[in-house]
Amino acid sequence: MAIIKTKFDRGVEGATNIVDTGTEGTKVASGTTAQRGSTQGQLRFNTTTGLAEYYTGTAFKSIDSPPTVTSINPTTASASGVTITVTGTGFSTVGTTQVKIIGTSGTELTGTSVSVSNDTTLTFVTPSLTVAEEDWDIKIINPSGLSATLEDALDAGAAPVFATSAGSLGSLQQGVTDFSGLSSAVATDADGQTVTHTISAGSLPSGMTLNSNGTFAGTSPTSQGTSTFTVSATDGLNVSTRQFTITIQAPQYMTATGGTITNDGDYKIHTFTSSSNFVVSELGANATYGNKVEYLVVAGGGGGGTDHGGGGGAGGYRHNSAYDMTVTAQSYAVVIGAYGGPNTQGGASSAFGISSAGGGKGGSGGAGFAGGSGGGGNSYPNSNSGGAGNTPSTNPSQGNNGGSGQTGSPNYGAGGGGGAGAVGGGGSSSGFGGAGGNGSSNDIHGSSRIYSAGGGGHAHNSKDGAGGSAPAGGHALSASAGSSGRNVANNYGAGSGGQQNNASQGAVIVRYKYQ
16 A cells, blocks of 8 residues: 655654545544644544534534435424424434424524434424414534524414304303303314413403303302403413403393292292292393282181081182282282181281282171171071172172071071182072082192182081082081081182181292293
8 A cells, every 4th residue: 555645744654644545535533522633724534523624723614514304294293292203314313413493483492302313314302382483494403513494394283262253152140050051162272282261351250250171150140241351272382362241131030039939840939828928039131021920819718607507708819810910129028818717707818919808707697707708608597698709899809609598497508608719509498508619720839729619508407518619529417517618639718617617728829930
């Protein structure tokens, strides 16, 4: 092998700084970065960087060709920590390769965990990228400082998207916990990321809160008005905002308390069997039902007469099926009439200024007494008329007259008490007591029931009168007491049988639409 001497040899045989092998190339000095010299013009191979370099007198410059970048995979990083594979040429497996992710505004982020597999493939891990800066450029910087950039290469995924346009989410009634009628304030993320929702401006109606999943909780306030607020939705990286409103309005239907409350479909029923108060706390905005109630006011039934006495008259019966009673937000006194004992008038019931008179007591040695429905007349020792019903007079009528008692020898029968649906039956000289007048059927409670039936009259030596609206029979054997209007179910306002103590108390029932 020929040894070529140069001016650097200074005449020394075997110089090794430059050796020319003829076909393999010219070998220059090599060593690590730490072994660099300090003479200007030095040319060497850096085993640390894997590149040839020269010294300018102030710095070493690497001799390299720039890399190229042709593609990346995947092209979307909707969250931090996504591993991206970069394909190209001229990647260096020696030294430190850098990856920069550059946004549209020039924001520059650094990829981590860079790993160069060979001169055509490397990988890196993404930091958090925002949609606002997409599409992101990918810049590969070789250890020599030479670089290549693939523009608009990486998408940051999708920002959360709201399902509902800005503006009103709808209206709620006061004091409700069901928000299903509102439009959605929920945003979703096309990349499948979990979206967290918060109120970032304004405020919800008092008493309401926003769950992190975008649904509402709590109770709407009792005050009316419109609240404006902004919902921020984030997938942990990207944020979307939208302004909404919710309006709190008066309820469509009234709210009230008092008595025993039951439901019948869309209606509430308050049943009062003792004196109390019906309290309207909130009126509704609905024009037909918002402040209207249906009522049934039934008075206590009259007591039966003694001494061959007539049947007790039914308690007065007053009802408005047309929902023509207007109420206001206040407390209404409800009075329940007591039932009448022997020879005692039934007690009056009242509500909303509507009063039903107690049933007239049956005659005892004389005529029956007037009342909501009249008591039956006595039959011994003389025939006696029944008491007048609908006393005091109301329109429509609150009751009917009692039947007359009829004397005879040796048999006689007292008259039956009047009922809400019919007059009391007359007694007969053959010894039959008059039947009580039928009550009136009403479904205000949700099912059809009979109220205010009259009591049957007493008979002498034959059969007593049946209570009003009683099933077939209902008569007792001779010298027995008359049957009561209680023989029917739900017997509020029933008159007592003659010579009995079985009248029924009154009741007030209030019904209104609540939903």
